[in-house]
Amino acid sequence: MVRFTVLASGSKGNCSLLSTGSTRILVDAGLSCRELFRRMRQVDEDPASLDAIVITHEHSDHIQGMATTARRLGIPVYLSEGTHREWVRQITPRKRITYAEWLADYRERQSRKPDSAAPEDAGREAADLPISLEAGAEPVPPDCGEPEAGEEPVATKDAQAAKADPAALPDVRYFRPGESFRIGNIDVSPFTIPHDAADPVGFVFGSAGVRVAVATDLGYVPPNVAAQLQRCDLLMIESNHDLEMLRDGPYPWSVKQRVLSRVGHLSNDAAADFLEQTYDGSATWVILAHLSESNNLPELARISAERALAGKPSLLGNRLLLAAQDQPLDPIAF
Ligand SMILES: [Zn+2]
Ligand SMILES: [Zn+2]
Numbered sequence: 001m002v003r004f005t006v007l008a009s010g011s012k013g014n015c016s017l018l019s020t021g022s023t024r025i026l027v028d029a030g031l032s033c034r035e036l037f038r039r040m041r042q043v044d045e046d047p048a049s050l051d052a053i054v055i056t057h058e059h060s061d062h063i064q065g066m067a068t069t070a071r072r073l074g075i076p077v078y079l080s081e082g083t084h085r086e087w088v089r090q091i092t093p094r095k096r097i098t099y100a101e102w103l104a105d106y107r108e109r110q111s112r113k114p115d116s117a118a119p120e121d122a123g124r125e126a127a128d129l130p131i132s133l134e135a136g137a138e139p140v141p142p143d144c145g146e147p148e149a150g151e152e153p154v155a156t157k158d159a160q161a162a163k164a165d166p167a168a169l170p171d172v173r174y175f176r177p178g179e180s181f182r183i184g185n186i187d188v189s190p191f192t193i194p195h196d197a198a199d200p201v202g203f204v205f206g207s208a209g210v211r212v213a214v215a216t217d218l219g220y221v222p223p224n225v226a227a228q229l230q231r232c233d234l235l236m237i238e239s240n241h242d243l244e245m246l247r248d249g250p251y252p253w254s255v256k257q258r259v260l261s262r263v264g265h266l267s268n269d270a271a272a273d274f275l276e277q278t279y280d281g282s283a284t285w286v287i288l289a290h291l292s293e294s295n296n297l298p299e300l301a302r303i304s305a306e307r308a309l310a311g312k313p314s315l316l317g318n319r320l321l322l323a324a325q326d327q328p329l330d331p332i333a334f
Contacts, residue, residue: 002210002334004234007031007039009289010325014062014216016236017045020207023184026053026069027203027214030061033068039328048073052183055079056193057200057217058087067091067169071162076171078183080190082199084174088167177201191228193218196263204228210334212236213283216290219262221274230280233334236323237274239288239305240265241295249295265290268301272308281312285332289323298322 007015013030017040024045029036037047052075056062066087070077079087097105161168175181177192177199185208190201195217202215202225213229215221216238221229229235246256246267259265271288286309288301302322309318323329 002207002212003331004212005043005045005331006236006287006289006323006329007036007043008325008328009216009323010291010293011061012293012325013064014290015039015065016214017043018186018205018207018212019045020185023186023207024050025183025186025188026050027205028056028062029053029066029069030059030063031065033065033072036065036069043328043331050075053077054183054188054190054203055083056202056214057195057197058083058090059197059217062217063087067162067166070169070171074170076173077169078173078175078181078188080176080199080201081174083197084172086198091166093166189228191224193225194220194222194263196258196261202228204232208334210234216266218266219264220266220270221278226274226278229274231282233283234285234287234332235279235283236287236289237271238266238290239268239271239296239301240290241267241292242297242300243267243269245297245300246292246295251294259292259295265292268296268304271301272304275305276308276311279312281309281318284317284334285319285321287321287323287329291322291325293325 001021003017003019005017005019007017008031009016013035014028015031015036016027018025018027026036031039040047050069050073053066053070055066055077066077175188175190177190180187180189182188187206189204189206191204193200193202193215197217200217202213202218205212205214211232212234213232214236215225215229216236218225218238229237241259246259249256251259260267275286286305288305291298291301302320305320309320312318321329321332
């Protein structure tokens, strides 16, 4: 049995659950740990049974609940090294200090040492350092530190680790796009997607002969991605915005350009072009995902995908679903 459940999809948070008889993995953790657990229970899944989290990229709508969830459950996180690095950089708070502040601090520290170097040495030594230096600031508290009534308390050790280092994770495992790996009885194949993140990926998951493909957050569908999205039983693909709504909508021009770019998000039209022209029509279920709440309407996304799929087998295949931001989809079982 393979079960796929979209817990949330959209720019406020993305998270799906793939479970087989013996393995359960989260695909992205873009909800708070608390909300993520709540939605899992809503679809009759036990958060304590999760085995791992796999991450597509470091944008907060995909990763903001990762650390707390992984620490709370003591489970490994699988992501690319580039994604991990960028995430650590983002969540490790830093403040920039001026050279004058650094020098004052250096002199203060030197004056406290019994055999201190002469203060004038400070200037010479400082010349080897960049003019603006970064110094650690207060760590940000984890987003789900306080357990609610009825929830398991965070293990003290994990809470302490989080306080000392917000980037602390119980177990980090790196994958490389293009190289498959296994979690329990699920084969995971990450592939590169064009998006403005450090090392963004989509995934194809395989278990018991069932293939599930996930591709959201991509500016267009290049041939390497199109090749991954064939011969699957479930296809989750981005249908982010309606081009006219985006052009006339509330976003500032710079953000519109970003969304429209080759490393932005897939429009309804671009998703439909792929579904009509390149996609082999093999999936039983097609899920449209990451719909913009400002620049799209579910009906527009649905109509353009339905038109595109009109020529594909529709009796038992290509049943269309729209993933939502505020509630889980019903689980899809194979
Ligand atoms: Zn996203
Ligand atoms: Zn993104």
